[in-house]
Amino acid sequence: MAEHAAEHDSLMEKIADKIQGHDSSSSDSDDDKPSPVETVTNKIYRLFGREKPVHKVLGGGKPADVFLWRNKKISAGVLGGATAMWILFELLEYHLLTLVCHILILALAVLFLWSNASKFINKSPPQIPDVKIHEKHVVDVASALTYEINRGLAVLRDIASGRELKKFLGVIAGLWVLSIVGSWCNFLTLFYISFVLLHTVPVIYEKYEDKIDPFAEKALIEIKKQYAVFDEKVLRKVLSKIPKGALKDKKKE
Numbered sequence: 001m002a003e004h005a006a007e008h009d010s011l012m013e014k015i016a017d018k019i020q021g022h023d024s025s026s027s028d029s030d031d032d033k034p035s036p037v038e039t040v041t042n043k044i045y046r047l048f049g050r051e052k053p054v055h056k057v058l059g060g061g062k063p064a065d066v067f068l069w070r071n072k073k074i075s076a077g078v079l080g081g082a083t084a085m086w087i088l089f090e091l092l093e094y095h096l097l098t099l100v101c102h103i104l105i106l107a108l109a110v111l112f113l114w115s116n117a118s119k120f121i122n123k124s125p126p127q128i129p130d131v132k133i134h135e136k137h138v139v140d141v142a143s144a145l146t147y148e149i150n151r152g153l154a155v156l157r158d159i160a161s162g163r164e165l166k167k168f169l170g171v172i173a174g175l176w177v178l179s180i181v182g183s184w185c186n187f188l189t190l191f192y193i194s195f196v197l198l199h200t201v202p203v204i205y206e207k208y209e210d211k212i213d214p215f216a217e218k219a220l221i222e223i224k225k226q227y228a229v230f231d232e233k234v235l236r237k238v239l240s241k242i243p244k245g246a247l248k249d250k251k252k253e
Helices: 002-032 036-042 061-067 072-091 096-117 135-160 165-184 187-207 209-241 244-252
Strands: none
Touching (some): 061 072, 072 096, 135 165, 165 187, 187 209
């Protein structure tokens, strides 16, 4: 009887171990599967297909902090300074060279008088900093600017060679819109408007991105539909009239 009871107990322990092993394996497999919330989150459409936060898209660091108003005093100061410059040059019609000369005259006069007056009033003269521009910074800026210019020239060369009709039409449309905007205002006003948009649009989008992205997705779907119609009715007809040999030669180049 004792042996029978021992065998029965060992059999029950084996069954219990198997049940526990099955439960643990099933729980592990459930953990490996993404939760419904994660699946829905991964499928959420983000504007321009971005996968990073807005702060990272803007490059991160201090410039992104200024654009997203992380420090309201600094952002307000930068925007207020740009507004003051625009008022001076655009509304008051102050010229840049005149402004620079007047600032230098005032600064040099104050420092010169202070340096000479300090001998009579027994106060220390002003500590004028030794400002220097490092060659490395100038070379870095020039290299980055040269790279961007060369890349833009390469894109324009590809478009002018007639290889990509879609890109050609897109650039022509963009330049046409830019020319219309340029006829409405001068370069300084256009630059100021762009500067204000950089300080307002990103922070508004970051705050309401969950509401803006669905509307952007619908707009993108509608644009794709209209482009498909345009492609079928216009682009394909234009491409059909171009000799096939010419297209093959351009592709080989």
